[in-house]
Amino acid sequence: MADISLPQAKAGRRVSGLVLLMLGIAAFLAIFLLIPAGTVIYVAFTEKGTGAFTLVNFVDFFSNDLFKRSFANSLYVSAMSVVWASIFALPLAVITTRFEFRGSVLIQTLGFLPLIMPPFVGAVAMQLLFGRNGTVNLLLEQNFGIRLPFMEGLNGVIFVQSLHYFPFILINVSNSLRQIDSSMEEAAQNLGSSGFRLFRKIVFPLAMPGYLAGAALVFVKVFDDLATPLLLNVKDMLAPQAYLRVTSIGLTDPMGYVIASILIAVSIFAMWGSVAIMKGRDYSTVQRGGGGLARRKLNRGEAVLAYGVVGLVLLLVLSPHIGLLLLSFATIWSFSPMPDGYTLAHYGRVIGESSIYIRNTLVYASTAGLIDVVIGGGIAYLVLRTKLFGRQWLDWAASAALAVPGVVLGIGYLRTFYDVTLPDGTPLATLPIMVILALAIRRLPYALRAVFAAMQQISVSLEEAAENLGANKSRTVRRIVLPLMLGGLLAGFVTSFATAAVELSATLMLIQSTSEAPIAYGLYMFMQSPAGRGPGAALGVIAVILVAVCTFVSHIVIERSQKSLGMKK
Amino acid sequence: MKKSLLALTVATLLSTTAMAQQVTVVTSFSKDVTDPIKAAFEASNPGMTLEVQNKSTSSGVVYLEETRSNNQTDLFWASAPDAFVTLKDQGLLYPFRPNVEGIPETVGSYHVNDQDGYFFGFAASGYGMMWNTRYLDANGIEAPAEWDDLTEAQYHDHVVIAAPSRSGTTHLTVETILQGEGWDGGWKLLKLIGGNFQQVTDRSFGVPDAVNSGQAGVGIVIDFFGFSARASGFPVDFAYPSVTTVVPANIGVVTNPPNLAGAEAFVNFLLSEEGQLVLFDPAIQRLPINPAVYDRAPEGLPNPFEDAQFASMMTFDGNLSSQRSAVVDALFDQTITFQLENLRAAIGAIQAAEAAAIGMDNAEAQALIDEAIGLVAALPVDATAAISPDIVDAFEGGEQASARQSQLEQEWATFAQTNYAQAKEKAEAALALLS
Numbered sequence A: 001m002a003d004i005s006l007p008q009a010k011a012g013r014r015v016s017g018l019v020l021l022m023l024g025i026a027a028f029l030a031i032f033l034l035i036p037a038g039t040v041i042y043v044a045f046t047e048k049g050t051g052a053f054t055l056v057n058f059v060d061f062f063s064n065d066l067f068k069r070s071f072a073n074s075l076y077v078s079a080m081s082v083v084w085a086s087i088f089a090l091p092l093a094v095i096t097t098r099f100e101f102r103g104s105v106l107i108q109t110l111g112f113l114p115l116i117m118p119p120f121v122g123a124v125a126m127q128l129l130f131g132r133n134g135t136v137n138l139l140l141e142q143n144f145g146i147r148l149p150f151m152e153g154l155n156g157v158i159f160v161q162s163l164h165y166f167p168f169i170l171i172n173v174s175n176s177l178r179q180i181d182s183s184m185e186e187a188a189q190n191l192g193s194s195g196f197r198l199f200r201k202i203v204f205p206l207a208m209p210g211y212l213a214g215a216a217l218v219f220v221k222v223f224d225d226l227a228t229p230l231l232l233n234v235k236d237m238l239a240p241q242a243y244l245r246v247t248s249i250g251l252t253d254p255m256g257y258v259i260a261s262i263l264i265a266v267s268i269f270a271m272w273g274s275v276a277i278m279k280g281r282d283y284s285t286v287q288r289g290g291g292g293l294a295r296r297k298l299n300r301g302e303a304v305l306a307y308g309v310v311g312l313v314l315l316l317v318l319s320p321h322i323g324l325l326l327l328s329f330a331t332i333w334s335f336s337p338m339p340d341g342y343t344l345a346h347y348g349r350v351i352g353e354s355s356i357y358i359r360n361t362l363v364y365a366s367t368a369g370l371i372d373v374v375i376g377g378g379i380a381y382l383v384l385r386t387k388l389f390g391r392q393w394l395d396w397a398a399s400a401a402l403a404v405p406g407v408v409l410g411i412g413y414l415r416t417f418y419d420v421t422l423p424d425g426t427p428l429a430t431l432p433i434m435v436i437l438a439l440a441i442r443r444l445p446y447a448l449r450a451v452f453a454a455m456q457q458i459s460v461s462l463e464e465a466a467e468n469l470g471a472n473k474s475r476t477v478r479r480i481v482l483p484l485m486l487g488g489l490l491a492g493f494v495t496s497f498a499t500a501a502v503e504l505s506a507t508l509m510l511i512q513s514t515s516e517a518p519i520a521y522g523l524y525m526f527m528q529s530p531a532g533r534g535p536g537a538a539l540g541v542i543a544v545i546l547v548a549v550c551t552f553v554s555h556i557v558i559e560r561s562q563k564s565l566g567m568k569k
Numbered sequence B: 001m002k003k004s005l006l007a008l009t010v011a012t013l014l015s016t017t018a019m020a021q022q023v024t025v026v027t028s029f030s031k032d033v034t035d036p037i038k039a040a041f042e043a044s045n046p047g048m049t050l051e052v053q054n055k056s057t058s059s060g061v062v063y064l065e066e067t068r069s070n071n072q073t074d075l076f077w078a079s080a081p082d083a084f085v086t087l088k089d090q091g092l093l094y095p096f097r098p099n100v101e102g103i104p105e106t107v108g109s110y111h112v113n114d115q116d117g118y119f120f121g122f123a124a125s126g127y128g129m130m131w132n133t134r135y136l137d138a139n140g141i142e143a144p145a146e147w148d149d150l151t152e153a154q155y156h157d158h159v160v161i162a163a164p165s166r167s168g169t170t171h172l173t174v175e176t177i178l179q180g181e182g183w184d185g186g187w188k189l190l191k192l193i194g195g196n197f198q199q200v201t202d203r204s205f206g207v208p209d210a211v212n213s214g215q216a217g218v219g220i221v222i223d224f225f226g227f228s229a230r231a232s233g234f235p236v237d238f239a240y241p242s243v244t245t246v247v248p249a250n251i252g253v254v255t256n257p258p259n260l261a262g263a264e265a266f267v268n269f270l271l272s273e274e275g276q277l278v279l280f281d282p283a284i285q286r287l288p289i290n291p292a293v294y295d296r297a298p299e300g301l302p303n304p305f306e307d308a309q310f311a312s313m314m315t316f317d318g319n320l321s322s323q324r325s326a327v328v329d330a331l332f333d334q335t336i337t338f339q340l341e342n343l344r345a346a347i348g349a350i351q352a353a354e355a356a357a358i359g360m361d362n363a364e365a366q367a368l369i370d371e372a373i374g375l376v377a378a379l380p381v382d383a384t385a386a387i388s389p390d391i392v393d394a395f396e397g398g399e400q401a402s403a404r405q406s407q408l409e410q411e412w413a414t415f416a417q418t419n420y421a422q423a424k425e426k427a428e429a430a431l432a433l434l435s
Helices: A011-045 A056-062 A065-098 A104-116 A121-130 A135-144 A153-179 A182-190 A195-224 A227-231 A238-246 A254-278 A300-317 A319-329 A345-385 A391-403 A406-417 A432-456 A460-468 A473-500 A505-510 A519-526 A530-568 B002-018 B031-044 B057-066 B081-089 B133-139 B147-151 B168-181 B183-194 B206-212 B223-231 B260-271 B273-278 B291-296 B318-323 B325-335 B337-357 B363-377 B389-396 B405-434
Strands: B022-027 B049-054 B075-078 B120-132 B159-162 B197-201 B218-222 B236-239 B246-254
Touching (some): A011 A406, A065 A195, A104 A300, A153 A432, A227 A238, A238 A254, A345 A473, A391 A432, A432 A473, A505 A519, A505 B057, A519 B031, A519 B049, A530 B031, B022 B057, B031 B049, B081 B318, B159 B168, B159 B206, B197 B337, B206 B218, B337 B363
Parallel strands (some): B022 B049
Antiparallel strands (some): B120 B218
């Protein structure tokens, strides 16, 4: 947290400390995001062959039917995914935070699992369950003679994406709900408000920062995601179009980079939009503690309903993991509702080499998550608590990382850091720290949004009070801001950590040897052959369990810290 | 955390300096292929370790381009010959002569090694069709034998292929069909098959994956995908059609390798009988390039140097292929991949009309059907234009380009879209006449 603790009391030095913090973050973003991505993206502004500066590629983009259609499709799919993700996430968030509900922590953890589905295996598992000849459709066909196109076309993408990314909403809304002080609710109840009106007028507005943060992330992530559309063979969306063009052999086609630029612009616009909605509204509360909203007891009927809803949503969102688990034990699974037979051999094959992957994954993802929370906390503090010129740009620059395709960042790192060598001639780009930094940059927007939402909920008057009582800035941050934000910081860390643990696209460019490879890379090596599907799935299961355990532990820490805060009061 | 990070960094530094006998290979091959070969190589060359860096073919090429200033890679190892041609053109490959005797000059009609000694074939691959037997049985579909068979209505919505712009091996399949059937005839065949596509995947492995898991019935693939899936127990089979070609899968030494001796040792090992025998591993199932090992081949694996079917396989003009490769890819993408729904609708209508026309002697309807097929088959670019500088340069960034790539693509897409819509109308009109 070194970046957040600020120098001593006097006003002048305080400002210069903040300026230093800002310059430090700006330098970090410039060196590890803007410059590397810029070395690749600038191709969008050059003429093919000559390399001369031109804007004609953007004219071409908007006069090409395929690109226009892709643009419209991407917007539609992203918006619909936000709608469906909200439908999955809100019941889980409300039920587990507002009611006395057994297994809340477990559900919060399970609800988080979809985010940590490693590449390839998730889609394979989904196809085996929901594909045209997957389990569900084969059973429907046998019993009722019908098939449902779950996984076809744009609707298939919406289906998979909303299952995949709804945890962004879940985690942020849950955290917001926990931060709401029960006295707000009690006050409303005393004034005669109850039931849905209470929810609409008090709870929902107070949870708004969290919801918007989550919804913006879902929108941008779906807009920029290329893996899911490609695996469902939907190519007329923007991110797949960019990817298909950037990664073709021997072609230097500027259009791929034009699309990447447009992806970045839309992402920043969406992030700006979610902030603009919040502008002029203050959702912070002064009161803290009490461990969030009062939890109501459920009566019998409500309990049945609540467990039913939670069970149904969990079954749906965990179906890829169920499929993955089956695949990891399956001998052969082909055109049949269930595998032909079961075996432990796949685990036997990966168990020997998985320890090195696990260690690397833990080191990379946790370091990346830590960097993200520190940088994200710094940016959130600068944007929300200072009036420094250009602070908003830090936020936008960091959010732009969401839209930089992983492969572009990977190539950019090679281009920027390969010729910088250590004294013995080892290129900087080949060090594992580069993989960590690439992961940190890729996941920074997640942590940033979570930390941002947490800080928005803290009333600045608490800090003012502390300062009036003689605490300096750094002491205020340490004693007031950080403890109150702990939940948000942990939420940010967990999101960064868990998603970084299964990232592949940027790392594929940067990994130099198997001994440095994380789990996702090992998975990739297995999943390229028919005999490797089972071992790949086994490795996927290990990855999911690993990250789930870490997530579970941090949820318990969040719960504990909430409780201890309440106790102190 | 910081400690282990530091330890990791230090370990990495040590590993790059201390182990001079490390041979680093960038490859697109899966772990199933590289693990047995790595084990065999290290056993026969004590003191050497093979460091495998797995990247997709295109990432591998980009990686070598970006890291050339301080190259740390000894070898590039992949299927697609076009990737090697790209690397050779960029001066990223190092010429060398392997010491293994008895490797033939050609396999099928393709040169085994690069004529200038920049890369070498280590295995042969033919292109064909694999299918899921359970899928075909359940849908009452016959196994295909020839490319032509795939145009039949029974395969509608059951066939899957990788986009040639994404998969070097599929590009060669498409080019083989174009050379075997001629430019116009080849495209007609491809589009008639294209109308039966269920998906066009963006990874080579997406095709066998769809067939193995039973999502699709028939896949157009490179042979070992079929053989290795079959050997791994999947209910699939594979056949070569008569118009196909066998081409070598390759390995080459990267320019300025950190361990040249190790790189050469690995190429020599891979081509030796010892190395070639590893290719028979059930999970690999590649056809060895060294004829000496075929007496030990597992059952069901063909011998491309003796079996009659390979002798009849067509010749393949590599120059023509590389000249027009970007044009062929873009044409395929713009008229098939990105127009798949329209093409499928047009072909579906034609197939319905053809089915209704059987036994009905209706000349007017038949003429409409023929017109519809003609519209689908029509091309915005003829064989001469496809290799003309004003079009090729639009893709390669040359000076004689008459238009920008994006403009040509838009033009071709509109051409295809209009034609498919008209073809659908004609076929529907024919059907109306027949019913």
